[in-house]
Amino acid sequence: MTEATLNTEDDSEDRNRRPPRAVVGSSLDREEEVFGKAYDPKIVRRIWAFVKPYRKQIYLSVAAVLVFTLTQLAFPLVIRFAIDNGMAQGGGGRSILLWCIVAFAGLIAINFASSWIQETVVGKAAENVLFDMRRAMFAHLQRVSLGWMDKTEVGRLMSRLMGDVNSMQEFLETSVLSVGDIVLLFGIVGVLLWLDPMLGLITMATMPILFIVRLFWLPPAKVSFMAAHHTNSAANGALAEGINGVRTVQSLDRQQVNFDLYEEKARANLRAHLRAAKFAQVMVPIVDTLTGISMATVIVVGGQMVLGRELDVGVMVAFLFYIQRFFDPIRSLTMQYSVFQRAMSSGTRIVEVLDVPVTIADKPDAFPLTSGMDGSVEFKDVTFGYRKGLPVLKNVSFRVNPGETVAIVGPTGSGKSSCMSLVHRFYDVWDGSVTVGGHDVRDVTQDSLGEQVAMVLQEPFLFTGSVIENIRYNKESATREQVIDAAKAVGAHDFIMSLADGYDTRLEQRGSNLSLGQRQLISFARALVADAKILVLDEATANIDSYTEMLIQRALKRLLEGRTGLVIAHRLATIRGADRIIVLQNGELLESGNHEQLMEKQGLYSRLYTMNYSSFDDLPENAEDHAAAAVGKAT
Incomplete structure (x- = not known):
């Protein structure tokens, strides 16, 4: 079980997936009304x-x-x-x-x-x-x-x-x-x-x-x-x-x-x-x-x-x-x-x-996803949502080749985190399919899928225990040497050694005795120790200072070596180096390509970048029209 099970969505998509309790409620919400x-x-x-x-x-x-x-x-x-x-x-x-x-x-x-x-x-x-x-x-x-x-x-x-x-x-x-x-x-x-x-x-x-x-x-x-x-x-x-x-x-x-x-x-x-x-x-x-x-x-x-x-x-x-x-x-x-x-x-x-139904369960004939799989990820005409009749993703199709780093960007509520959740099969698609290593995620065992898909979230969740226990949370068989090597690779070793008991330092609830950047570096070390073929980063560099972001960017390069990377980002400056950028808007794939290709297309990405928007969340509701008008005046 990865930390993603605790927080898989950004705040934007919560509005889509969490229905008002007055409309849709579980048995827990109705219990005051039923005496049995x-x-x-x-x-x-x-x-x-x-x-x-x-x-x-x-x-x-x-x-x-x-x-x-x-x-x-x-x-x-x-x-x-x-x-x-x-x-x-x-x-x-x-x-x-x-x-x-x-x-x-x-x-x-x-x-x-x-x-x-x-x-x-x-x-x-x-x-x-x-x-x-x-x-x-x-x-x-x-x-x-x-x-x-x-x-x-x-x-x-x-x-x-x-x-x-x-x-x-x-x-x-x-x-x-x-x-x-x-x-x-x-x-x-x-x-x-x-x-x-x-x-x-x-x-x-x-x-x-x-x-x-x-x-x-x-x-x-x-x-x-x-x-x-x-x-x-x-x-x-x-x-x-x-x-x-x-x-x-x-x-x-x-x-x-x-x-x-x-x-x-x-x-x-x-x-x-x-x-x-x-x-x-x-x-x-x-x-x-x-x-x-x-x-x-x-x-x-x-x-x-x-x-x-x-x-x-x-x-x-x-x-x-x-x-x-x-x-x-x-x-x-x-x-x-x-x-x-x-x-x-x-x-x-x-x-x-x-009796709560486990709707996401292994098929009787599900097979394990082995480490020999190529690490590719593909969405084929995927439609998905959290509430019936309100799809978050609409006929989305794209492929991430083995070893390729793809950034998924778009305004709040466009479906970025939903894509990541579907890769790990936290939810099942309504229509279409999501494949990992050429296999539909519904055909493989969830445990093996979790072993091959590592996730790093915007707010890393650390558990009460030692630093070393948190780093090898996803792989308990990892040796102390492997943990230290992973921490050194992501730039976490020095600050860990400065703690009272080093790697044996006990963390408080949710790692509250560490800074956000330090918790994030530990989560990177955890993902590296997991040694998964696919790495999913959900706003991993958000809400941290510039110096820590620099450390994390260096850690990212080490993390993504030889791995397939899926990166969610709001800020445009953080995704320029991606092999490919996928732009989502209102649950639809708007455009795709690397930074230079998207700039040449003169689409939404290019217009926003030209207008110096630092994030897709900065744009007003009719931002595309504003951007088009601005580009027109400039020419």
């Missing part, structure tokens, strides 16, 4: 595919939870037996109490062991599932088409990679406990009816009230939980955008405006979370109230039954313990509902990322 299903079996099956490798650990955790639950059910029974049988007068009662103490200690030991096994095993399994999910999502995002990435906010992708996967981890860890809660709930009901059916039915008389409350509670609670989740994603997206663009924000004095925009999303997130918290907590006092009513019922009714000798004291005490525990799983399951809703929403969003 409360339960989607398709999503569950997809997530289960990640859990399946660890199903033995999950089954072991479930078994441990069931043992833990059984001990919870057994404690009140031991207490009941001790009260009814161990409090008898004489040595027999003491013996029974002693055995009850032993049984109680054994249950405590089993309870602790099962709880420890469950927590340890399910926690490790959940961490592994989390790791596998993130790895799968990141691996897929490395291969998705740039057309999809162009419309996707980085902040929302980060929210999915981090927040959504964490939600799935939380659900996996707590869902096993939910199994225990359900078993405990039904177990308590069964034991109560077994101990005394009439008192058991009287005790559970409050249950219909709880079910009625939950019937009205579930729909708005579901909506509030999902809204909180989605507004969190929107706030994260705005946060990432503001941080990534902080330089532009400060240069345009937009701090307060950006803060207000972020605050709006953050407040929406706050309101959504407060509403979700209200629904999550409202059930707690209701359940506590019902618990109190049920215990009061046991004391009043059960007490009368004990006085009338219709009920043993131990049974009544056991009822009180069970009632105290009866509403715990209900309270826990109520809280688990919000976790489950977040998990379903997160699962939907994770699957959406995993």
